[in-house]
Amino acid sequence: MTPSLDTIFAALADPTRRAILVMLLEDDMAVTDVADPFEMSLAAISKHLTILSRAGLISQEKRGRVKWCKLEPDALRDASIWMQSFGQFEAVNLDAFERFLETELSDPPPAND
């Protein structure tokens, strides 16, 4: 079954989880490596990954004792489509996009004390 919009938007509502998604843009990662830049416990990150997984935003594949996390960008499709209904077609402003991604990459909760 496809995850509900509830689940997808709720998953996206947490800055730690969005930061994880941004990290996974680069490459697939093991759970431990995902957790590394954050100040919270591995167990907490593991929970966040479960939430992202249930939302369909990532997939996790266990190879050996390592569980690899992979971005599943298609899951954003439903949410994206929902948002299009509010006339956001012209939202694809690359300038804004770049500024935004930049703040998201420089700002995020990893080491946010």
Next chain:
Amino acid sequence: MTPSLDTIFAALADPTRRAILVMLLEDDMAVTDVADPFEMSLAAISKHLTILSRAGLISQEKRGRVKWCKLEPDALRDASIWMQSFGQFEAVNLDAFERFLETELSDPPPAND
């Protein structure tokens, strides 16, 4: 200040609030009228509207004793832009969009007993 992505996505994560946004696509509405199709109390809807308002997704203007709620689609821009970063440019599939909006309009929580 512009509402955070946290606030916007969290606001979108609730089906009642998404249903309210869909209702407001049609036209501006008074709080009481927004509440009408739902089974929950007026106070509950009032709280939902506050959350949508803080997220910048709607604006509220009081004229006389009636408070009018108006969709503010621009607020979705940041969230939309964020999602574009995951390669969703081809997500604007009108077929999927129409199917989706349809289910959202026929399914939603109003009178969901």
Next chain:
DNA sequence: CCAATCGTCAACTAAATGGTTGAATATGGG
């Protein structure tokens, strides 16, 4: 003016969320 309407506030509840720690379960390497 006064009653009815519109909407919020305050106080409360139940459940969900995001975090912790410590133990438990796989798995792999030397």
Next chain:
DNA sequence: CCCATATTCAACCATTTAGTTGACGATTGG
């Protein structure tokens, strides 16, 4: 085989969330 590594589980805690009800303040219309 055994220890270290990788990850989750279980129990717990504090905070937030979504809802309720009843009282309250503001406004309007007859």
